[in-house]
Amino acid sequence: DLIFDKKVPLPGHANSMSFSAFDKDERLLVKRVYYSVGGGFVVTDTELDQMRADKKKASSGERIPFPFATAKQMLEMAERSGLSIAQMKRANEETRMSSEELDAGLDRIWAAMNSCIDRGLKVEGIMPGGLKVRRRARAIHDKLQEEWRSNRINPLLANDWLSVYAMAVNEENAAGGRVVTAPTNGAAGVIPATIRYYQHFHEDWDQDGIRNYLLTAAAVGGIIKHNASISGAEVGCQGEVGSAAAMAAAGLAAVMGATPEQIENAAEIALEHHLGMTCDPVAGLVQVPCIERNALGAVKAVTAASLAIKGDGQHFVPLDACIETMRQTGYDMSEKYKETSTGGLAVNVVEC
Ligand code: SF4
Incomplete structure (x- = not known):
């Protein structure tokens, strides 16, 4: 019925x-x-x-010390207080819990993300749902490890590792494994992949860095969710993988020592270059294009952080304008590109 x-x-x-x-x-x-x-x-x-x-x-914002609802307000509050974005977010969270509880919660989130990557790198086989898509993360990981051990020069080394970490998470998601919604399940691979990249490629990484990363990413994610959406069903994939990339770029820029302005710039670059991206999962399964899309989202996030940190934070498109553009674009987008699987790749790829 x-x-x-x-x-x-x-x-x-x-x-x-x-x-x-x-x-x-x-x-x-x-x-x-x-x-x-x-x-x-x-x-x-x-x-x-x-x-x-x-x-x-x-x-x-009655109860929190830094009630920023926009990126502009966030930057003004950072300037006035002299605090980093992570420190402001921490102060807000600590109105509801102790510092120890907050750190324990952040550590739990990272542990869940990290173990999801580890599981995704071990498992092979076909993902459920009927598309018969094969899991690829493990085989790619084996090749990368072999390459790493043999000291072969790979000019795309960082991209390859980022991609395999993101794909591991999204293959777990597609197979019904445990993931952290960051900001959604479909876009769950971008943030863990970039944190693991931070551990892998930044020798000075530490647990505090991961906490600051998560707090900064959460600040940016909150602004996007408040002013637009993080839901593919509302604004297309720009709201899912685009938002995840903006959050990841912000978090990574923060742990690379960026100023609040550079962090805002990093988030903006990452989001801007996902604008207009539709949600068109083949057969309604979060597999194609979602798994690779997370890999590319992670690569864009790292590039955005790196570009931003080379500048002085001054840039042409404010993050708030970019978020508003995403909202309007999502609003104008046909329903067939919003998680309904009635347009895009979902209708042009033969299911067999
Ligand atoms: S294509 Fe749709 S289901 Fe897949 S990650 Fe993007 S928003 Fe999520």
């Missing part, structure tokens, strides 16, 4: 499902609507309203 009505989205959210129960005389007994709003959340219409009300309340 399911009716797949892909043409008429419900008003609350593009990803929706309505359930109705009837008695034997076809009288409606109960009706419930559920929305899949991204980030792994499925909510009723009442919960959706509540989430939006909470978002508004949080944005009024």
Whole structure:
């Protein structure tokens, strides 16, 4: 008794499902609507309203010392306080928990990300769902390790490692493994890949660096979520992998010693070059193009951080303008490019 009505989205959210129960005389007994709003959340219409009300309340910033809702405000507060973005975010979080609890939580997040990479690098085989897509991370990893051991020069070394780390996570996600929604499951590979890259290629990495990375990335992710969206169903993949890349670029720039302006610049570069990207997963499975897309998102994030840190933070397109552009572009995007698998690659690749 399911009716797949892909043409008429419900008003609350593009990803929706309505359930109705009837008695034997076809009288409606109960009706419930559920929305899949991204980030792994499925909510009723009442919960959706509540989430939006909470978002508004949080944005009024009554209880936190640095209630930045935009990148501009974030930079102004950093300038006035003399604190880094991570320090401001930490101060905000510590209104709800102790410093030890916050560090323990951040460490738990990284441990979950890290073990997801490790699992993804070990497993081979076909991913579930019917597309028969083969897991590739392990074989690529084996080759990279061999190359590393033999000291062969690989001009694309960093890109290859970033890609394999991201693919390991997204293959785990596609196979139903445990991932950290960062900011969503479909885009879960970008942030872990760039943190592992930081450990792999930056000799001065430490646990505090990872915490600062996560706090900075969370600050940028919060601004994007507040002013636009991180959901592929709302704004296409620019909101998922684009946001993940912006968060990762910001986090990485922070641990490379960037100023708040350079961090904002890094996030902007990464997001700008995902603008317009649609969500068109083949067969509705988060495999093609999603797995490779995370790899490329991670590569763009590192490039964005590196470009930003070579400048002085002054740049042409403010992050806020880029986020607003993403929102408007997502708003204008046809529903067929928003996680419905009715356009793009999803209709041009033969499933067999
Ligand atoms: S294509 Fe869609 S499902 Fe895949 S990662 Fe992007 S937003 Fe997520």
